[in-house]
Amino acid sequence: xxxxxxxxxxxxxxxxxxxxxxxxxxxxxxxxxxxxxxxxxxxxxxxxxxxxxxxxxxxxxxxxxxxxxxxxxxxxxxxxxxxxxxxxxxxxxxxxxxxxxxxxxxxxxxxxxxxxxxxxxxxxxxxxxxxxxxxxxxxxxxxxxxxxxxxxxxxxxxxxxxxxxxxxxxxxxxxxxxxxxxxxxxxxxxxxxxxxxxxxxxxxxxxxxxxxxxxxxxxxxx
Amino acid sequence: xxxxxxxxxxxxxxxxxxxxxxxxxxxxxxxxxxxxxxxxxxxxxxxxxxxxxxxxxxxxxxxxxxxxxxxxxxxxxxxxxxxxxxxxxxxxxxxxxxxxxxxxxxxxxxxxxxxxxxxxxxxxxxxxxxxxxxxxxxxxxxxxxxxxxxxxxxxxxxxxxxxxxxxxxxxxxxxxxxxxxxxxxxxxxxxxxxxxxxxxxxxxxxxxxxxxxxxxxxxxxx
DNA sequence: CCCATTATTTTGATTAATCAAAATAGCCTA
DNA sequence: TAGGCTATTTTGATTAATCAAAATAATGGG
Ligand SMILES: [Mn+2]
Ligand SMILES: [Mn+2]
Ligand SMILES: [Mn+2]
Ligand SMILES: [Mn+2]
Numbered sequence: 001x002x003x004x005x006x007x008x009x010x011x012x013x014x015x016x017x018x019x020x021x022x023x024x025x026x027x028x029x030x031x032x033x034x035x036x037x038x039x040x041x042x043x044x045x046x047x048x049x050x051x052x053x054x055x056x057x058x059x060x061x062x063x064x065x066x067x068x069x070x071x072x073x074x075x076x077x078x079x080x081x082x083x084x085x086x087x088x089x090x091x092x093x094x095x096x097x098x099x100x101x102x103x104x105x106x107x108x109x110x111x112x113x114x115x116x117x118x119x120x121x122x123x124x125x126x127x128x129x130x131x132x133x134x135x136x137x138x139x140x141x142x143x144x145x146x147x148x149x150x151x152x153x154x155x156x157x158x159x160x161x162x163x164x165x166x167x168x169x170x171x172x173x174x175x176x177x178x179x180x181x182x183x184x185x186x187x188x189x190x191x192x193x194x195x196x197x198x199x200x201x202x203x204x205x206x207x208x209x210x211x212x213x214x215x216x217x218x219x220x221x222x
Numbered sequence: 223x224x225x226x227x228x229x230x231x232x233x234x235x236x237x238x239x240x241x242x243x244x245x246x247x248x249x250x251x252x253x254x255x256x257x258x259x260x261x262x263x264x265x266x267x268x269x270x271x272x273x274x275x276x277x278x279x280x281x282x283x284x285x286x287x288x289x290x291x292x293x294x295x296x297x298x299x300x301x302x303x304x305x306x307x308x309x310x311x312x313x314x315x316x317x318x319x320x321x322x323x324x325x326x327x328x329x330x331x332x333x334x335x336x337x338x339x340x341x342x343x344x345x346x347x348x349x350x351x352x353x354x355x356x357x358x359x360x361x362x363x364x365x366x367x368x369x370x371x372x373x374x375x376x377x378x379x380x381x382x383x384x385x386x387x388x389x390x391x392x393x394x395x396x397x398x399x400x401x402x403x404x405x406x407x408x409x410x411x412x413x414x415x416x417x418x419x420x421x422x423x424x425x426x427x428x429x430x431x432x433x434x435x436x437x438x439x440x441x442x443x444x
Numbered sequence: 445c446c447c448a449t450t451a452t453t454t455t456g457a458t459t460a461a462t463c464a465a466a467a468t469a470g471c472c473t474a
Numbered sequence: 475t476a477g478g479c480t481a482t483t484t485t486g487a488t489t490a491a492t493c494a495a496a497a498t499a500a501t502g503g504g
Contacts, residue, residue, distance in 0.1 A: 005461065028481060040462055042483055047460090059469065059482060089311065090337055103329035109322055115312055227491065250451060262492055264453055269490090281452060281499065 004106040007075045009034060009044055010053060011105075013064050014072035024061030073133040078113055079105040080126035080133075085116045087127045094127040094178075095169035128169075129160030129179035129216065147195055147212035150219075152185045160216035168214075176202050182220060226328040229297045231256060231266055232275060235286050236294035240363075246283030295355040300335055301327040302348035302355075307338045309349045316349040316400075317391035350391075351382030351401035351438065369417055369434035372441075374407045382438035390436075398424050404442060 002010070012033045016025045031041035049056040053068035064072060082101040086092045092100070108116075114135070117123075124140070125131055133139045142159055150156060158181050161172055172178055176199040186196040186204050195212035198204045224232070234255045238247045253263035271278040275290035286294060304323040308314045314322070330338075336357070339345075346362070347353055355361045364381055372378060380403050383394060394400055398421040408418040408426050417434040420426045 003460075026481080027483085031482095036461090037463055038482060039464085039484075044461080086334070090334070090341065092334065092337060096333065100331055100334055103331075104326070107325035107329055109325075111318065112308070112312070112314065112322055115314060119312065225490075248451080249453085253452095258491090259493055260452060261454075261494085266491080 002071060005044070006048065006051075006053070007071070007106055009048060010064065010068050010072040011075045011079070013054065013062065014069060014076065017064060024055075024057065024063040026061045030062065070137045073137040073139065075105055076139075077133040077135070077137075078108055080130055081113060081116050081120070081123075082108065083126045083128070084120055084123055084132070088120060093170075095166040095173070097127065098164040099166070125160070125179070127179075128162075128164065129158070142216060143218055145217055147183075147185055147197060147215045147217060148188075148209055150185060150217055152187060154184060155220040156183050156185070156217040157181070157220045158183055158215055159218050162214045162216065175205055176200055177205075177215060183217065224293060227266070228270065228273075228275070229293070229328055231270060232286065232290050232294040233297045233301070235276065235284065236291060236298065239286065246277075246279065246285040248283045252284065292359045295359040295361065297327055298361075299355040299357070299359075300330055302352055303335060303338050303342070303345075304330065305348045305350070306342055306345055306354070310342060311338075315392075317388040317395070319349065320386040321388070347382070347401070349401070350384075350386065351380070364438060365440055367439055369405075369407055369419060369437045369439060370410075370431055372407060372439055374409060376406060377442040378405050378407070378439040379403070379442045380405055380437055381440050384436045384438065397427055398422055399427075399437060405439065 009030075013025055013030065016029065016033060017023070027041050027045065028038055030045070031038040034041060034044075036044075045054060045056050045062050048054040048062075048068065052065055053071065054062050054064055056062050079101045082104045083094075083097040086097040086100055087094050117135070123132060129142075131139050131142060147156075158177055158179050160179060161169070161177070163169070177183065177197070181199055183197055183199045186198050188195050188209075193209050194206050195209060196204055196206045197212070231252075235247055235252065238251065238255060239245075249263050249267065250260055252267070253260040256263060256266075258266075267276060267278050267284050270276045270284075270290070274287055275293065276284050276286055278284050301323045304326045305316075305319040308319040308322055309316050339357075345354060351364070353361050353364060369378075380399055380401050382401060383391070383399070385391070399405065399419070403421055405419055405421045408420050410417050410431075415431050416428050417431060418426055418428045419434070
């Protein structure tokens, strides 16, 4: 039913709404995210509103309806299951799978999707730690602590990496900050805008606050 | 570069050219194959001719150029590797994979394609026995004997099934006439337009000449 | 050799998605 | 409160792919 363009708009809106915490998304912002000129976003959003997938408030912004959100979550489910499949079964590197999934998410049949889900044992997160919505469109959002907000010295585990850029992910691999790895914040320096992190038995590593904010973490119990 | 529509036209033209043995394809035939009205085929073919992918002789027909054929073969390579991948690695039934591949053939990256090829051990035929073109665009065409043209009583092996219809393929499964199975023609009856076939240790099976023609076979040595 | 049937091409529109550039609305500051 | 800046919307075009229906070419039977 929904064209690939519509699916991409809905997905982007969903992801952006997470960021801005339920606020409506400004048209200019949406245009930037979609890589189109503002007028294009306006006319597209009007069409989405006609299909009851979004609520559109001219000169204010746009917000997914329940129906739009369900569709968005389904696209995201496809995307993330495909990513995990490509890493686990096909053996691609996690830095490559996002681009690939960007296309595959629109063409996989329901049957193939559920087959993949089964093959992977109904996984709950993708290779980047992003949660996989259920077939019914439920997502469990993960705790939002990052290397910036957590306690210094506390034993942590990386749960999620919030950047899909291939070069960045390759660097993450080498630095040992992949999801699952055990880390702790050695120190922070507000003046230098930096965070010093220690991962497992590796040498300590200093990164900028904005880079550190890309790593979600949870307290490690053991 | 080439849109999915262009890829589909080129693929269809290649497959049809095989059928008619190098003759050019009539516009009406192409329109039927692509499921469009004749005028659409005409204008599309003009565009393909402008891109030097086909030679177009108005009121006569259309034929792939070398460039068009290479592109077609590349699409077919994707299609058939994907089909085999879905059967062997993902575990879908061979009756389902054609539809799925019809979409996937247009969106898989070169990298993923070659990864799949490697994973499957550089296979030479797909689940239906259709030959898989090499990355350089070479195909080895298989011998064209069918259950209709071969010797009665000769020990045979099914090499290929020339119909992708899901219901037909499911029936083939049950009848034991899948590629690789050992068969022989018990008898033919031109009046009844039928062929009687024996597969392995199963009961003999009678099918129409046109159904029998869908099975390519080769002589079995052992 | 003519004309009727059939295949093909042309013409004119439509739809989805887009851009460029002009018009407009909102808001902030002087 | 009057501009002026900025974000947004409108307007007018474009491109790819398509259809419907009219025009035209080819063919082959009489
Ligand atoms: Mn996408
Ligand atoms: Mn991901
Ligand atoms: Mn296709
Ligand atoms: Mn096949």
